[in-house]
Amino acid sequence: MSEHLLSVKNLHTSFTTDNGQVHAVNGVSFDLDAGKVLGIVGESGSGKSVTAYSIMQILAENGSITGGSIEYKGEDITKWNRKQMSSFRGKCCSIIFQDPMTSLNPVFSIGSQLQEAILLHTDKTKAEARERSIELLKLVGVNEPAKRIKQYPFELSGGMRQRVMIAMALACEPDILIADEPTTALDVTIQAQILELMQDLQKKLGMAIIMVTHDLGVIATMCDEIIVMYGGRVCERGTADHIFYEPAHEYTKGLLRSIPNVDNAKERLVPIAGNPINLLNMPAGCAFCSRCDKAMKICLEAVPAERPVGKDHLASCWLNDLALQEKAETLTAEGIPAEKIQEQTGWKKDGNGEWVYDLASSGQGGEVTFEQ
Amino acid sequence: MSSEYLIEVEHLKQYFPIRTGFVKTTPLKAVDDISFAIKPGETLGLVGESGCGKTTVGRTLLQLYRPTGGRVKYDGEVIFDAGDVPETDASGEVKLGSDGKPLLSKRLSVNMLPYRKKMQMVFQDPYSSLNPRMTVEDIIGEPLDVHKLYANKAERREKILNLMELVGLNAEHATRYAHEFSGGQRQRIGIARALAVDPRFIVCDEPVSALDVSIQAQVVNMFEDLQQKLGVAYLFIAHDLLVVNHISDRIAVMYLGKMMEMADSDELMNNPIHPYTQSLLSAVPLPDPKSARERQRIVLEGDVPSPLNMPSGCPFRTRCRYATEQCGAQRPALTDRGNGHMVACWNK
Ligand SMILES: Nc1ncnc2c1ncn2[C@@H]1O[C@H](COP(=O)(O)OP(=O)(O)OP(=O)(O)O)[C@@H](O)[C@H]1O
Ligand SMILES: Nc1ncnc2c1ncn2[C@@H]1O[C@H](COP(=O)(O)OP(=O)(O)O)[C@@H](O)[C@H]1O
Ligand code: SF4
Ligand code: SF4
Ligand SMILES: [Mg+2]
Ligand SMILES: [Mg+2]
Numbered sequence: 133m134s135e136h137l138l139s140v141k142n143l144h145t146s147f148t149t150d151n152g153q154v155h156a157v158n159g160v161s162f163d164l165d166a167g168k169v170l171g172i173v174g175e176s177g178s179g180k181s182v183t184a185y186s187i188m189q190i191l192a193e194n195g196s197i198t199g200g201s202i203e204y205k206g207e208d209i210t211k212w213n214r215k216q217m218s219s220f221r222g223k224c225c226s227i228i229f230q231d232p233m234t235s236l237n238p239v240f241s242i243g244s245q246l247q248e249a250i251l252l253h254t255d256k257t258k259a260e261a262r263e264r265s266i267e268l269l270k271l272v273g274v275n276e277p278a279k280r281i282k283q284y285p286f287e288l289s290g291g292m293r294q295r296v297m298i299a300m301a302l303a304c305e306p307d308i309l310i311a312d313e314p315t316t317a318l319d320v321t322i323q324a325q326i327l328e329l330m331q332d333l334q335k336k337l338g339m340a341i342i343m344v345t346h347d348l349g350v351i352a353t354m355c356d357e358i359i360v361m362y363g364g365r366v367c368e369r370g371t372a373d374h375i376f377y378e379p380a381h382e383y384t385k386g387l388l389r390s391i392p393n394v395d396n397a398k399e400r401l402v403p404i405a406g407n408p409i410n411l412l413n414m415p416a417g418c419a420f421c422s423r424c425d426k427a428m429k430i431c432l433e434a435v436p437a438e439r440p441v442g443k444d445h446l447a448s449c450w451l452n453d454l455a456l457q458e459k460a461e462t463l464t465a466e467g468i469p470a471e472k473i474q475e476q477t478g479w480k481k482d483g484n485g486e487w488v489y490d491l492a493s494s495g496q497g498g499e500v501t502f503e504q
Numbered sequence: 505m506s507s508e509y510l511i512e513v514e515h516l517k518q519y520f521p522i523r524t525g526f527v528k529t530t531p532l533k534a535v536d537d538i539s540f541a542i543k544p545g546e547t548l549g550l551v552g553e554s555g556c557g558k559t560t561v562g563r564t565l566l567q568l569y570r571p572t573g574g575r576v577k578y579d580g581e582v583i584f585d586a587g588d589v590p591e592t593d594a595s596g597e598v599k600l601g602s603d604g605k606p607l608l609s610k611r612l613s614v615n616m617l618p619y620r621k622k623m624q625m626v627f628q629d630p631y632s633s634l635n636p637r638m639t640v641e642d643i644i645g646e647p648l649d650v651h652k653l654y655a656n657k658a659e660r661r662e663k664i665l666n667l668m669e670l671v672g673l674n675a676e677h678a679t680r681y682a683h684e685f686s687g688g689q690r691q692r693i694g695i696a697r698a699l700a701v702d703p704r705f706i707v708c709d710e711p712v713s714a715l716d717v718s719i720q721a722q723v724v725n726m727f728e729d730l731q732q733k734l735g736v737a738y739l740f741i742a743h744d745l746l747v748v749n750h751i752s753d754r755i756a757v758m759y760l761g762k763m764m765e766m767a768d769s770d771e772l773m774n775n776p777i778h779p780y781t782q783s784l785l786s787a788v789p790l791p792d793p794k795s796a797r798e799r800q801r802i803v804l805e806g807d808v809p810s811p812l813n814m815p816s817g818c819p820f821r822t823r824c825r826y827a828t829e830q831c832g833a834q835r836p837a838l839t840d841r842g843n844g845h846m847v848a849c850w851n852k
Contacts, residue, residue, distance in 0.1 A: 320784060321787045328801065350789045353796040372793040373793055390718045391746065391791055397749045397769075397773070400725065400728075403719070408719070
């Protein structure tokens with residue numbers, strides 16, 4: 133088995149609040165390889181940022197990782213101590229935020245902030261750090277860098293600040309760059325500049341990028357692989373073409389129907405019914421069930437397991453298990469043994485020769501039927 | 505007097521005095537000579553980068569700001585004239601004075617009260633534009649009270665419930681407070697309040713920008729349904745070009761307080777002429793991987809100049825790859841390139 137650069141396995145993160153435990157991330161898994169761009173998309177509150185902050189271990193005071201592991205080059209960093217994590221942040225993995233002012237200190241010149249970041253993680257001298265910060269500013273397309281290092285954040289435009297923040301994130305050449313809504317606050321033409329910069333840097337430096345956004349346009353433009361989140365879980369994952377042209381989860385389908393069609397702009401939008409999920413009041417089954425017009429009884433009762441629906445394309449929707457019934461029939465006709473079929477599809481025949489779905493195969497125990 | 509257009513905006517100007525020195529002030533030309541017209545029941549989309557003056561156009565035309573110059577007509581009637589508008593004769597020719605210079609209109613103000621009811625505004629931020637300590641009933645009822653649009657309490661309540669139904673709110677929401685609602689629901693409350701006075705025209709300033717994608721679609725559909733039912737016209741301001749294209753009959757593009765291009769929305773999206781519009785459209789990240797892969801992005805260099813330090817001539821020339829000497833010397837006028845496709849550019 134080849135080792136991934138980063139492997140998030142069954143991550144659970146929750147927050148303690150006055151109203152109880154908020155389970156913001158409920159079993160998220162994904163792998164990231166060097167040089168790839170992974171997109172995380174989902175509605176507000178779906179757990180995208182919390183997933184990113186969990187990797188960096190920069191959660192708010194009241195939050196903690198309550199389960200799962202995060203492996204960086206095979207080592208579980210959730211077990212690392214403060215010192216190890218502080219060198220992980222910056223050297224291995226950096227993050228940039230939507231609002232650059234949250235990471236830039238308004239009272240220091242951008243040069244001194246850049247140099248500090250460099251000195252913290254390397255054994256460069258002050259003069260070398262100064263050289264390097266000018267080099268970094270040049271790299272991210274800041275003109276007249278030698279002059280700029282004397283300026284303060286408020287003297288720069290929004291796009292320029294975002295470039296400076298990217299330069300800071302790159303100071304120690306991390307393997308992974310996490311970008312949390314890096315262009316949401318920017319205008320379209322400036323957004324295009326920053327996206328192009330990120331693509332350039334990614335090619336030049338070969339780093340992996342995790343792109344967190346709710347903007348389907350940014351996702352389609354930038355990402356090799358995409359995970360779609362809903363209610364703190366991954367509901368679908370695949371390539372950009374899978375997600376946009378063969379969506380296999382009802383939430384993903386709904387999301388795509390609710391934005392204007394690129395080829396047929398005037399076509400009426402089809403909104404997703406209902407309201408975004410309330411994490412304090414999660415259903416026992418599929419998180420999307422209260423808004424899904426295809427919901428069945430089982431959707432309310434049990435969480436659907438992730439199933440392959442194509443090559444490198446997976447979705448967690450009971451409809452896919454239902455579709456597997458057909459496959460079970462075909463396999464039976466081909467004379468495949470019943471245990472094999474059950475293993476592959478989750479379906480078996482009961483005493484009366486009726487197909488029943490074996491919930492144990494999705495790790496939840498019991499038998500169910502698929503009623504509307 | 506009646507007109508083909510419901511709203512006509514002519515040479516609108518809004519300059520804000522900005523203190524730039526100890527005693528010195530410099531005019532910030534937030535809106536500089538903007539003209540457009542909107543037919544009854546029509547939607548004109550207004551796009552451009554943040555700070556280019558979209559909100560100021562909306563607020564000035566409703567006279568929430570005192571205009572620096574220009575004229576606005578409602579259904580053919582001049583509702584204000586801040587002067588400086590070239591007078592034209594019946595055939596559209598500019599009238600000249602005895603000195604050979606164009607005759608300019610005189611300042612004129614009209615009692616706005618009857619027009620206030622006809623022209624309303626819906627704001628971007630559903631969180632801050634509603635008073636959280638008021639019930640939904642009182643928020644929607646406020647304009648009814650101001651304009652005394654009911655005979656008794658029962659009629660007031662009935663009107664409020666009708667408005668709530670129109671925007672898809674339940675009657676039982678009436679006694680709840682604004683802060684108890686989600687963003688999409690708050691936007692519905694804001695729209696019900698705007699509709700209370702039965703307007704013919706609504707300025708919608710980024711009404712869906714703060715909402716989640718799935719909720720955006722609900723609100724966009726509601727705007728469309730209301731237009732179908734009530735025949736209201738919209739000035740729809742937004743920065744999401746795909747949403748603007750979806751909802752608008754025509755689109756106007758602004759840059760640094762000036763109009764760069766205006767055309768039917770399909771025409772503008774498929775055949776943009778102005779270099780700024782071209783780069784703006786090519787920069788929109790398309791939610792479609794194939795188109796995204798095939799497309800050539802025109803990435804503009806640099807930032808938008810400060811409106812206090814406006815380039816001479818064409819405001820776009822500092823970032824334009826077609827700029828010539830003429831562009832710095834003289835500002836290009838907005839001219840019709842056929843079928844009402846208006847463009848302000850010397851070289852395109
Ligand atoms: N410190 C905290 N205390 C309590 N709940 C929190 C805290 N931080 C985040 N949450 C909750 O966790 C959930 C996921 O939040 P997260 O920030 O990951 O969403 P997101 O997908 O990034 O959304 P957005 O698109 O709005 O950025 C939300 O319900 C949020 O309210
Ligand atoms: N009340 C005001 N006083 C001074 N300047 C203003 C005021 N309102 C807007 N401006 C300036 O006018 C310009 C246009 O602003 P605005 O109309 O809000 O832009 P948009 O809505 O397109 O983002 C900006 O430079 C802004 O800073
Ligand atoms: S599991 Fe059920 S509720 Fe969830 S998306 Fe699939 S059909 Fe809808
Ligand atoms: S007038 Fe000149 S600078 Fe302005 S857009 Fe046209 S070519 Fe470019
Ligand atoms: Mg977030
Ligand atoms: Mg605005």
